[in-house]
Amino acid sequence: MYGVGILKGLGITLKHFVDTYVDDFKWGIRRYTSDEGFTARQGLETEGLFTVQYPEEKIAVPERFRFVPFLVVNDQDHATEPDADWCTSCGICAKVCPPQCIWIIRSTDPDTGRPVPQPKDFFIDIDICMNCGFCAEFCPFDAIKMDHDYELSDYDRTSTHIYNHAKLAKPLSYWQMIAPSRAEQERLSREADEAAKAARKRK
Ligand code: SF4
Ligand code: SF4
Structure with a gap:
């Protein structure tokens, strides 16, 4: 039905939004202050949305990353x-x-x-x-x-x-x-x- 796809997409966005607060609650301040928290936020198992606090935090680049x-x-x-x-x-x-x-x-x-x-x-x-x-x-x-x-x-x-x-x-x-x-x-x-x-x- 027309619009179902949009609703599904919005549902996924909402889930990630809520998951962010659930994960924040589970980890507490450690999610943003510890190396362990940073690794977890960058990992495949992470839930919700996250922000990298650049330049204090940097995402490790893959081996095939290329710059100058x-x-x-x-x-x-x-x-x-x-x-x-x-x-x-x-x-x-x-x-x-x-x-x-x-x-x-x-x-x-x-x-x-x-x-x-x-x-x-x-x-x-x-x-x-x-x-x-x-x-x-x-x-x-x-x-x-x-x-x-x-x-x-x-x-x-x-x-x-x-x-x-x-x-x-x-x-x-x-x-x-x-x-x-x-x-x-x-x-x-x-x-x-x-x-x-x-x-x-x-x-
Ligand atoms: S000039 Fe030097 S860097 Fe460039 S292709 Fe030749 S050997 Fe490689
Ligand atoms: S120097 Fe030229 S060939 Fe080498 S990465 Fe830059 S644009 Fe490409």
């Missing part, structure tokens, strides 16, 4: 090449970036003037970046990844929102921390590629 990209570099305690770039300045990310917000300055050998496969500088205009993740998907060297840091607002875009290499570079251990399963998958895939290459050479 960063560049992977070796950790400082790397055995042979601490802080070394994974980026070879191949330029693929800049080519596929839909709003064209990546600029790369390639390094050159000071003696020969020939290109060296590493960036001299690397810029991303983070206000133009639309967080699509294409750069990370297409990079053949796992050298650019999508970050989880979304608190980037500032008052002056020109001096703070055009990220250079110094601002973009983050160690591999950071990527392993924010995306452990993807970092592990990529490590296994790199190892498999290396093994296949070595096997081809032996033939």
Whole structure:
């Protein structure tokens, strides 16, 4: 009958509204003041409506969450090449970036003037970046990844929102921390590629 769907929808809204007060009554002030209460409000079993008290409270982002990209570099305690770039300045990310917000300055050998496969500088205009993740998907060297840091607002875009290499570079251990399963998958895939290459050479 016409209107039944609307009434059902309103009933569900009313149920959630009432459940909010029932849950508040069960938990008391702990629902809003304790870590346990926050976890319960964010959990699948939560009842009713809830408000996250941002910025004091933040919802944990899923591993596949993506915001402005960063560049992977070796950790400082790397055995042979601490802080070394994974980026070879191949330029693929800049080519596929839909709003064209990546600029790369390639390094050159000071003696020969020939290109060296590493960036001299690397810029991303983070206000133009639309967080699509294409750069990370297409990079053949796992050298650019999508970050989880979304608190980037500032008052002056020109001096703070055009990220250079110094601002973009983050160690591999950071990527392993924010995306452990993807970092592990990529490590296994790199190892498999290396093994296949070595096997081809032996033939
Ligand atoms: S695609 Fe990867 S390796 Fe190539 S320039 Fe971009 S970040 Fe560097
Ligand atoms: S996430 Fe998308 S828009 Fe942002 S730099 Fe990468 S390719 Fe460009």
